[in-house]
Amino acid sequence: MQQYIPSQPDGFNKSMKSAISDDGVPVLSKHYVVPARCGVAVRLAAGHSLTITNPTGWQVCDFWAFNASDTQEYMSMPHVHTDLLSISPEVGDKLVSNLRNPLLTVIQDSSPGVHDTLIAACDANRYKQLGCAEYHDNCADNLRQAMIAIGQVAPVVPAPFNLWMNVPVLVEGGLQWAPPVSKPGDTITFKAEMSVYAVMSACPQDITPVNGDEGTPSSLEFVVNAG
């Protein structure tokens, strides 16, 4: 009784042609781009670091990590909440998987540290609800495509770590869509605690103000360094 296939995109965009290599292995110290509205996957070896740059300051990055030797193990926000006893990971914090193993450590963050761990990735159904009659690029499909483009599959669409996304928790548990407080050129760096596939989606949300009031999704940049 399973008709929904979580790994299968609802639609396609140029994420399918945006892979940095056939297997996602990067050239160390080379600067790569995540095109606006697209997703890119990169394979990190244990000990390597990934630095993601937000050139405009107002572009959200939906971010996932999968254990490269078993993609059924992945970074899980509910488990991160439990492990950190916090919904706001900070520099020095380890980000754990659904099996409670550390996948990544946050080792640098030039922004004020406002990121989101509560909100699901946008997907085709979300944009239908927001009134889109046609297919709209979305982070769930960007994840699925980015993995397919390097010969992998995303077995599920986990709740992402939404970098620079500003969704404050109000009194009584209410949430608010607010523009990012990050500034142009802000960076965040993760150290890989094991070999992982890290996936970045330059969120194509242009209806709510999560990517700033301009509503113009832009690109992101990243680089992998040895240590």
Next chain:
Amino acid sequence: MQQYIPSQPDGFNKSMKSAISDDGVPVLSKHYVVPARCGVAVRLAAGHSLTITNPTGWQVCDFWAFNASDTQEYMSMPHVHTDLLSISPEVGDKLVSNLRNPLLTVIQDSSPGVHDTLIAACDANRYKQLGCAEYHDNCADNLRQAMIAIGQVAPVVPAPFNLWMNVPVLVEGGLQWAPPVSKPGDTITFKAEMSVYAVMSACPQDITPVNGDEGTPSSLEFVVNAG
């Protein structure tokens, strides 16, 4: 590259023998028990209501729902957060799936309404980290067993709706393990918006105070009514 099988229990307890029927279909208006430290699944027809009772007032219920005609669709807290723009579902709120469809509506809550939507289900790895040398009953395995006991499988262990669990969000995003504020005999009622498998686990956590300072996991009760 998939060795971890999400539907497979890490261990077993009497959840395997606690099914209310072979297929989870209840006798309407009959009162059932979720034994302490165990999980039970029940099939709800669209329009039926499920009332769960907390006899002691301090027993947390980890709670899940799966679309009965496609268990890859399930109640998803990150999607609930997005849909409600809240981390605190209230009476009248619909609880949506990973496909953003309403599965259940909260139609009655006699407690002060303090429940948790942020924390992962406890599992074997969690109790290892808390220092347990032997297997410890846990909500993830209770879910898996409860589904197996009615001839189904849980394709993943979604983040649960943790009924009566009190995990306040502090300033700067910190979380706290606090005792339930519910009282003996508190009830919560859900109306099924489609045919679902609802699964309840009487959380066996006896190390942190989520089930009250007494640290004695107890049973829960439930009844299904037509409308």
